[in-house]
Amino acid sequence: MATTNEIKTPKQSLWKRMTESRYFVYVLVSPLFLVLLAYVIYPMYKTFAQSVVDQEGSLSLENYIRFFTTEANLESLYNSIFISIVSVITCAIVGVGMAFLLNRYEFPGRRVLSVLALVPMALPPLIGAISFSFLYGSSGIFPRLFQAIFQLDDVPFALTGIWGIIVVHTFTMYPYYYLSASAAIRGLDPSIEEAATSLGANRWTIWRKVIIPMLTPAIVASSLLVFMISMASYTAPLMFGEERVMTMAIALSRTNGNLEMAATQSTILSLVSIAFLILMTWYQNRRNYQSQSKGIGVHRSELRSPLVRYITGILSFIGVVILLLPIMVITLISFAVDGEWTTQIIPTSYTLDHYIELFTDSRTWGPVKNSLQMSTVAVIGNIIFGVFAAYAMVRYNFRGKVFMDILIMVPWALPGTVVAVNLISAFSEGNIFSFNQVLIGTFWIMPLAYFVRQLPLVFRNTQASLMQMDDSIEEAAQSLGATWVYSFRRVVLPIIMPGILAGTLLAFVQGLTEFVASILLYSPSTVPLSVGIWNRMYSFQFGTACAYGVLQTVLIIIVLLINEKLKGETNQSGAALG
């Protein structure tokens, strides 16, 4: 006994000295940095390294010179920027306009419209693009309908090319503006406007001097976000066959075996995305305008004139129809018999087979199973990384904190195509980060890609819950005798659970609907759900494709509803204690 005591004492004090050291926090956060190094920095570096060597393998800028002197490349870059700028403008008009209408005016159909305004967020990206091509594409339902009505030889209009992409972007991305502008408008204290009026300002002056300046932060932030997402967009160009955009150009270079050019294009696109990410972070950290008052009574002006009421009623009906059509058409076609819908306006024969097959035919069930498995693996990684990263970021101070924050956001800002290219560059041969295994072509590359793309989701949500929790709660547990582990398990974890759960669910559906990176990384044995949809579309099995799509959409809606409830609960308990 005496001897063990003698040995134990110095050992303990060494451990104590270590844990009490100011630098111990770096020991704690080093695994987090290691993960970021292995799966974010290293793949980016490998792509970059590939882009700066020429055919012979020596260091040169040849690829970049070639990029900026090839007309096809320049056109792709130009098109991507053009599409993004126009998308920003159209999304801003639709999103901010709807935010004003729905928050400031009372008219027939307002309630329905304000519930449905967020429907585009429930559409998986691939399904959004597919539904638009079913509805408005060159063999779409509406062009054919008008062709039939007016007895034309050819369809009178159809969404194609760049403008098709822009329409899909507008539909899927306006909610970013709608949400941020709505929040800003609800935060506008009516008394500020009343104050301006009492000081002698007229309507126009109030708009120019009060309302627009107060909405500016929301609009700028959304613009940066929409520009970034538009630059990264891959499904819409793919759907409308527009090969001259950056993301498509990268995929094409890869299929043509020109890996150096793909790496060069990826690097250029990455630079744009990261620049926008940094711009966004910088902008959000600036002080925003905020109303001082707490309880704000939103007042909606009622539209009184019968004619105006009549017109707004019709317009909001059209709005509701436009918002619901994508989901309706996907649902409709999911019941259509494959191969029988050719030149008719809508499918003629219907069946339940696609849904039955989904759960009985192992070939149809395969992609669903794959996606469930791969998403689960990715999400487990996201939870472990996200929770500990969030805890470290909120509770500890260490050098490189801001750097780590940006690193976690980078994969989210990068286009999926680029993430895939980066992972291919890094893991098509074994290295220490993959335990010397070649990951490309295996099961593991897919969950890894999902893990990387969803990196911020669990992290951000957990961080938000943790920041709401007062430090003294953990201290109270400690003062009552609880060890760190005990208080983390019994106190911290239950309190931040809603945040973790919300992030986890979001990450999980994002994995289930991921398409852009998957299409470059999948192998025959790991076909995920979205690639399954794409393959079925390709072989004209629209019914099965849409049944997959309905499944994805239903899952997203369930998750969004659960998250809404979780958010409500945290706000409640937060408010009561605050």
Place this chain on the structure above:
Amino acid sequence: MKSVKLENVTKSFGKAKGVENIDVHIKSGEFFTFLGPSGCGKTTTLRVIAGFYFPTKGRVFFDNEDVTRMKPNKRNIGMVFQNYALFPHMTVFENIAFGLQVRKMSRDEIKEKVARAQKLVRLEGYEDRKITELSGGQQQRVALARALVIEPDILLLDEPLSNLDAKLREETRIEIKRLQVELGITTIYVTHDQHEAMAMSDRIMVMDQGEIQQIGTPQEIYNKPANHFVASFIGESNIVKAKVENVTDTHVTVDIGNGVKLTGLKENAAPNLDFKTEKDILLSIRPEAVREGEGTNTLTGTILLSEFTGVNINYLVKTGDHELDVMFVNTGSEVLNRGDSITLHVPEKGIYFLSEKR
């Protein structure tokens, strides 16, 4: 119950000074208060005792055990936080039971102890309530029960009344004092409210700018402040500049300007005050020590402000170059107005001598 001893404790945060050279011995069973304005270091000192901060220099003892580097969860202390820090996802019962579960007590024992603690803070029947369903005062009592149920050696209270409204504060103050007396537990109480401190404490440590200004019983601190800061922070006080004129064995006479001379008792002075003729000195005169009419140390002046509060009549009186706050108990006599002249006197016992540096 344990005693607490801080031996030259200094805690600095980087370059910013937290507290410096805190040297104090809190006796077993004592109700001891850290009093001072916000930012004076009282909470920092409390957190050093709780173990949330390790001191930069100095040592902390519970009885004779050195606990300087002991983790907070090993110290067996009960702490009540300013915002209560209740666990929002647990019921009242679960909150109170937490510390007992950590100590791995049996289910029956926990039930019995929690019930007793609930009774102690008068929250019987509330065990299944959610924390969010309680009022501020009830939350406060849960926090108290949670800290007491573990039978701590020391109870630490960090401004526990600051989030309550005035009436509830009064009630809870009496409640806390009752519990402390009943249980005889060593209690350290942090507050910036001098009334709370005076009413509850056995002894008070007055702090300012990270340093101890004075340690003493409420009477000592009020009647014999150690310096300018304590005199003006505790209660109201008129601080008057003066020059020492004459010193006898028992009395000191000073000149407060314009030939007005006041005489006070020599023993009525801050410790180590050195009376030298011609030396600059400060007088502290409490508003309630001043009397109306002629007597020893008579002063005449005009009224600048007059305030009637019901219980008291307060005047601001200009006499010579000085403005004095005076307070009389309302006995029904006539209230004077601004501009009226008034004659006052200060009994010898009402004059307290301070050194000129703070």
